[in-house]
Amino acid sequence: MASASPPEGSAPATMRTVTTSVPARLDRLPWSRWHWMIVIGLGTVWILDGLEVTIVGNVAGRLAEEGSGLDITAAQVTGIAAALYVAGACSGALFFGWLTDRYGRKKLFMVTLVVYLGATAMTALSFESWWFFLFRFLTGFGIGGEYAAINSAIDELIPSLYRGRVDLIINGSYWLGAIGGALLSVVMLDTDIFPQNLGWRLSFALGVVLGLVILLVRRHVPESPRWQFIHGQEQDAEELVSSVERRIEEEKGERLPPPAGEITIQQRKSIGFGLIARTVFGRYPRRAFLGLSLFIGQAFLYNAITFGFGTILTTFFDVPTGHTGYYFAVIAAGNFLGPLLLGKLFDTAGRRIMISSTYLLSGALLFVTAWLFDRGSLTATTMTVCWCVVLFFASAGASSAYLTVSEVFPMETRAMAIAFFYALGTAAGGISGPLIFAELTESGVVGDTALAFRIGAALMCAAGLVAAFLAVKAERRSLEDIAEPLSVAKPAATSGSD
Numbered sequence: 001m002a003s004a005s006p007p008e009g010s011a012p013a014t015m016r017t018v019t020t021s022v023p024a025r026l027d028r029l030p031w032s033r034w035h036w037m038i039v040i041g042l043g044t045v046w047i048l049d050g051l052e053v054t055i056v057g058n059v060a061g062r063l064a065e066e067g068s069g070l071d072i073t074a075a076q077v078t079g080i081a082a083a084l085y086v087a088g089a090c091s092g093a094l095f096f097g098w099l100t101d102r103y104g105r106k107k108l109f110m111v112t113l114v115v116y117l118g119a120t121a122m123t124a125l126s127f128e129s130w131w132f133f134l135f136r137f138l139t140g141f142g143i144g145g146e147y148a149a150i151n152s153a154i155d156e157l158i159p160s161l162y163r164g165r166v167d168l169i170i171n172g173s174y175w176l177g178a179i180g181g182a183l184l185s186v187v188m189l190d191t192d193i194f195p196q197n198l199g200w201r202l203s204f205a206l207g208v209v210l211g212l213v214i215l216l217v218r219r220h221v222p223e224s225p226r227w228q229f230i231h232g233q234e235q236d237a238e239e240l241v242s243s244v245e246r247r248i249e250e251e252k253g254e255r256l257p258p259p260a261g262e263i264t265i266q267q268r269k270s271i272g273f274g275l276i277a278r279t280v281f282g283r284y285p286r287r288a289f290l291g292l293s294l295f296i297g298q299a300f301l302y303n304a305i306t307f308g309f310g311t312i313l314t315t316f317f318d319v320p321t322g323h324t325g326y327y328f329a330v331i332a333a334g335n336f337l338g339p340l341l342l343g344k345l346f347d348t349a350g351r352r353i354m355i356s357s358t359y360l361l362s363g364a365l366l367f368v369t370a371w372l373f374d375r376g377s378l379t380a381t382t383m384t385v386c387w388c389v390v391l392f393f394a395s396a397g398a399s400s401a402y403l404t405v406s407e408v409f410p411m412e413t414r415a416m417a418i419a420f421f422y423a424l425g426t427a428a429g430g431i432s433g434p435l436i437f438a439e440l441t442e443s444g445v446v447g448d449t450a451l452a453f454r455i456g457a458a459l460m461c462a463a464g465l466v467a468a469f470l471a472v473k474a475e476r477r478s479l480e481d482i483a484e485p486l487s488v489a490k491p492a493a494t495s496g497s498d
Contacts, residue, residue: 024259041221043170050177069197088140090423096145097419106223109149116142124204156224165343171399172339178332182325265487295425297463298398317380334388338395352471358397359464370453
């Protein structure tokens with residue numbers, strides 16, 4: 001139960017001091033159907049993201065062909081359009097991240113999905129390159145907001161015992177969509193089935209239809225009780241957690257154990273940018289450096305190299321544009337299996353050993369791939385096998401970057417911290433990367449593409465070394481124990497700064 005005592009005077013509800021056991025009650029819940037509803041409602045949008053981004057990568061060659069309905073080159077699709085998508089995602093993460101911390105997780109993960117779906121629908125109607133570029137930016141704007149709002153909600157609703165694996169698998173579900181997008185592109189690019197200027201449009205339209213279904217499911221996902229009790233809605237938080245407890249006790253047929261403790265906080269309406277910056281960089285500088293390193297490494301690898309895989313196949317191995325989807329489906333499967341099979345180890349073996357090892361292994365294996373590619377030892381099939389192995393580890397590492405920044409900073413700054421590190425890291429690797437890589441692959445010189453591989457490998461290895469020294473022991477710990485909320489009325493002796 002929560003108790004509240006108003007301060008002197010007639011202060012509004014958002015300024016009361018509240019003692020609550022809500023975090024401990026959420027963390028001691030066993031896995032249940034209610035948690036599956038959270039996973040499905042929030043996690044399935046990554047499937048859509050993977051579907052849509054993969055389609056763009058695989059249709060790049062088709063869009064550049066005469067008769068596609070667009071006057072655009074493949075390099076513009078994988079270079080300019082990809083960079084604009086990432087720029088939009090960075091902007092959307094910062095904009096919606098601030099709104100998420102201020103107005104709540106639920107409102108924003110509904111709004112961002114609507115923005116994302118609307119922009120995707122408009123992409124399907126592209127008639128000029130500028131229209132395609134504009135709505136690639138706006139699609140990214142929506143998905144950037146999704147990253148901030150959804151990762152905040154996931155970490156605050158999932159029990160600490162399962163938080164690592166669930167976060168990784170949800171972020172990794174992107175690759176289920178990538179598999180679907182790759183195989184879908186094979187059908188949609190078959191001119192025996194659809195006209196040259198129609199198939200790629202229908203691919204985007206299908207994503208919109210699936211997104212509308214997700215929007216209906218997401219209506220049932222609740223607001224984060226952790227956000228509610230800090231923002232003057234402690235009664236709503238109590239009622240929500242109590243209803244979930246009753247539902248789980250009925251499902252399991254047994255009483256839940258008592259919560260481990262309480263927390264006393266001073267409620268507040270919002271957190272200013274100045275306080276967020278001082279907290280992230282002043283109080284937790286090593287965690288900030290860790291988050292930035294992880295995001296830059298994975299952003300360059302994925303945004304600059306992986307999403308140009310279709311162009312590599314057509315340029316260096318003469319794979320027809322209509323067949324690249326088969327190859328991409330294979331590496332997408334490797335990407336999904338990584339978080340799925342390794343996720344539990346992040347909660348058992350621990351964050352530090354798993355984050356550092358997945359980054360270092362993927363970087364080392366990519367160096368080997370670059371060497372084999374440079375000496376002409378690979379075919380389209382063996383190149384795909386190499387990438388599949390590299391990305392099995394890289395995907396788990398990349399997902400752990402989102403997990404890290406969403407759990408190692410105070411609750412009041414969580415969405416903005418996710419947004420900031422996503423935006424800064426992705427801008428560094430995801431905007432410059434596609435532009436550089438598109439230029440390198442378009443040259444048709446093997447050595448240029450091998451150089452891009454080596455740069456990505458070096459950045460992954462560097463991030464792995466940073467994680468080996470700075471990763472936080474967050475496994476099976478409550479979020480409030482990992483990083484004490486800024487609103488805590490009495491500082492706890494067990495937490496603090498770096």
